[in-house]
Amino acid sequence: MDEKLEALSENVENAEKEAVSKNFIEQIIDRDIAEGRCRQVVTRFPPEPNGYLHIGHAKSILLNCGLAKKYGGKFNLRFDDTNPTKEKTEFVESIIEDVKWIGGDFEDRLFFASNYFGEMYEGALRLIRKGKAYVCDLSADEIREYRGTLTEPGKNSPYRERSVEENLDLFERMKNGEFPDGSKVLRAKIDMASPNINMRDPVIYRVARLTHHNTGDQWCIYPMYDYAHPIEDAIEGVTHSICTLEFEDHRPLYDWVVRELEYENPPKQIEFAKQYLTNVVTGKRYIKKLVEQGVVDGWDDPRLVTISALRRRGFTPESIRMFMELCGVSKANSSADYAMLEYCIREDLKLKRPRIMAVLDPVKLVITNYPEGKVEYLTAQNNPENKEMGTRLIPFSRELYIEREDFMIDPPKKYFRLYPGNEVRLMNAYFVKCTDYVTDEQGNVTEIRCTYDPETKSDSGFSGRKVKGTIHWVSALHAVQVTARLYENLIDEEKGVYNEEDGSMNLNPNSVTVCDRCCVEPAVQGAKPYASFQFLRNGFFCVDYKDTTDERLVFNRIASLKSSYKPEAK
């Protein structure tokens, strides 16, 4: 009794601790709420539509969305599309799809920074009138020279002291297209001697005649990120603008813009460390190279960690959310083991997916004392750990396929599977004892012969003797032929992702193994793209949407099952 009470109070304590253990961003928000700086939390995910989202973006989406949910606030999806050179509508579509899939619920709040160009232009005018911005005629090269270096201060631009009137006139003419691309910029007038290079009169508007995916040819001047972003946040009433660590140095400029433009309830920028995964390629340039070289079959190749690739491989949004939850949020650069992600997907699929038998590398097994031509339908649980998933019937007959690995002529110690003279259980069926085997001229096993014991039928209550091994099988006559691909890391884990000498990638030449003779029990028939299963003893597999045809199912292995079996020397 005392023990129980103790355990109970311990549980309560733990629950409390868990509730108290908040990440550093939640602690900041708590303080902002307690001190009255914030009424309702508003966050946003602000991608530039210039590529596909990957697992790192998933962290940001889930963090922002999760925070809004936790505090009863709002979460926006906003495209940060202020630089038309790199942006495409194609990407806005794929990003929306990925954000929704991963569970980033922005409801009806889909925004575009480009819709705020007018307000940004007005803001620039205000800055000019306040004497806080000026038009500069220096070339890009000259601006760089004037900027100074990390250790030396910069010099003032000769155009820095232009009058408000002249600046107003020039800026309007920039907008009207009177000056060629790159000939003039608008700069914030801050401090050319600042130790923070971002504060050395940063460029806030450039002239560029580009067709924008959203605004077309309406504008020929475009605002820069540092100027635009705080305005976007302020317009949307974002309270906590969460970004990655490399923007820490930009925060003073973010605050400067918000202050000079006199926004009430100014948004606050908070930086966190990116989510890295060990030995995984996330760089756009590198993925592009892999696609171009044909190493992978697209941005959604199952070995990649773009969101579309994870989806194709068979990861679920739940598993990715669990992974992010497990990783936590901090300001320390770190890199999570892929094993953690695998743990999450196994955990998620364990009780949710049917467990069926599939033989990846088949070898024939003949039951010599089983009548020829007889077919028996055996009952199996679809998921023994989740009875609600019901049962199915599996055909059993004289000729079966079993896994080549599950038979050895001359096995080492502690090999529990089939070998001459040994008896094992055929899962969901009978005990079977190896009596003989046939090999070809090269010595490869082509057929295994066994006898079965009808008394040992599964669920018959037989307890006469025990057997060490249980193996899976498929009736030869009824087998569905499919293709299964087994993946290893794309990267050679010994060497790490990048080759330091030439910047190339250290690829693992065996990152994919194709089993094209894979035999599965009839239950797979009719499986649709993205459907997934546990193939007993082999792992979780998902129907590939790209390569599956009406004639043939193609499966990708999502993750293997853990195994403590180590083949040992005799």
Place this chain on the structure above:
RNA sequence: UGGGCUAUCGCCAAAUGGUAAGGCACUGGAUUCUGAUUCCAGCAGUUCAAGGUUCGAAUCCUUGUAGCCCAGCCA
């Protein structure tokens, strides 16, 4: 060599001056019709280092060390 940031187990990560949570990985062992799952046990004599303050330091101070980011009219 200017500025900003970070450092707690193999990998993540808590701890907010009160005596190092948790998860992944790993290692035993039990149960098992999946060598899976589940269960149980183990896994930081000390928090980058060295000094100091304190009854008490991962937390405060001092001095170092290491790593990451910044010199786009990219985001």
